[in-house]
Amino acid sequence: MVPDLVGSVAGMTAQTRSSQPSRPRRPRIVQVIPGFQTGGTENIVVRLVEHFQDRVDHLVLTPGCDGPLRGRFSKEIPVIALAEPGKSGRWNAVRMAKVFGEFRPDIVHGRNWSCIDAIIGARLAGVPVVIQGEHGRIAGDPTGQNAFRRRVRRLLSPLVDQFVAVSSDLARWLVEEVRLPRRKVLHIPNGVDTTRFSADDHHAGRKAIGVPDGWTALGSVGRLDPVKDHASLLRAFAAVKNDYKALLYLVGDGPSRSAIEQQVRALGLETQVRLLGERKDIPLVFKGLDLFFLPSVGEGMSNSILEAMATGLAVVATRVGGNPELVQDDVTGTLVEPGAPSALAAAMRRYLDDPELIARHGGAGRARVEAEFSLARMLSAYEGLYARLLMPAGKAF
DSSP states (O other): OHHHHHHHHHHHHHHHHHHSTTSOOOOEEEEEOSOSSOOHHHHHHHHHHHHTTTTOEEEEEESSOOOGGGGGSOTTSOEEEOOOTTOOOTTHHHHHHHHHHHHOOSEEEEESGGGTHHHHHHHHTTOSEEEEEEOOOOTTSTTOOOHHHHHHHHHHGGGOSEEEESSHHHHHHHHHTSOOOGGGEEEOOOOBOTTTSOSOOHHHHHHHHTOOTTOEEEEEESOOOGGGOHHHHHHHHHHHGGGSOEEEEEEOOSTTHHHHHHHHHHTTOTTTEEEEESOSOHHHHHHHOSEEEEOOSSOSSOHHHHHHHHTTOEEEEESOTTHHHHOOBTTTEEEEOTTOHHHHHHHHHHHHTOHHHHHHHHHHHHHHHHHHOBHHHHHHHHHHHHHHHHGGGTOOO
16 A cells, blocks of 8 residues: 555655746645544645745644545645555555655645654654644543543654644643643634625525524534434424424534434434535525534534634534633523534524524524634734744745
């Protein structure tokens, strides 16, 4: 597997060099992401690669399997999935080092626990700069209490030039609980494209997802994963469904899909819950909703919440991770405790009984995103980070 990977990278990098023989060597960055399924972290990387495509030679790598995200990157960008069915990922650090050694990046930027091997692989390959991003947690460890993982992060911290946390909650955790040096931890909030996600064309959005006239569309958009706790959302909806003309739309795919389908049948929700799967028209899907839910048991900084707020939707979210940094309780939405279907149901009833409250909180959310969480602000922050870390090597950016 590794020789084939190295050969493919060699071929792609040689093709890039030959296509522009007189161009000075541009900075090279490897973006390492958990997988090629659609998700918030992965979408951020897509936007970073797009933004820097005229100034940076990128390679995108995952220790996971191939997936639909591959198609979101330009054909000129090497995109590599390391995982093979039935094969262990035990030697990922070595395999990554071989890829890095051929590509010769100036920066390797990995994300989350599943990409931790990229730190070792980068140093084995002599990469000058290593960045480790923290974007969120898994259902099995929603508050980051796993002692082994904290210890490994701490032991590897001398090999990392900069840790980047997408929420102040994650930044605090890295400093206070993982006990990383404060000077190495930087907070860069996620951002959303407020032109792509906007509050217009509500009728077109409703048509796109099939909302009947006179019905209210509740929804959740994101990976169907245990950490998102769709089970609590379904139980909450089951408690109110007979009292309102409301439909619940779950958009996305993932490992929880089968369990969600079984629960929908068990609760008798087949006629009022729609599983839309992966969609390529996510901005239009958001436009069709009236109210957004994110019942996660753990969260970094949710891109789905930002997209919902940019679309002018009131948001009901759990009081975990970075969610309170986005949702201002009773201003742009409602915060509830995690794993509490009754609290979710109460929030549903409150909004369904008061359409004006939906509009007021949705408008406040849109204004907050425009002021504090724009895509331009996020991209500018990463640009500043890369430029600062490349400066000692005299790399122009």
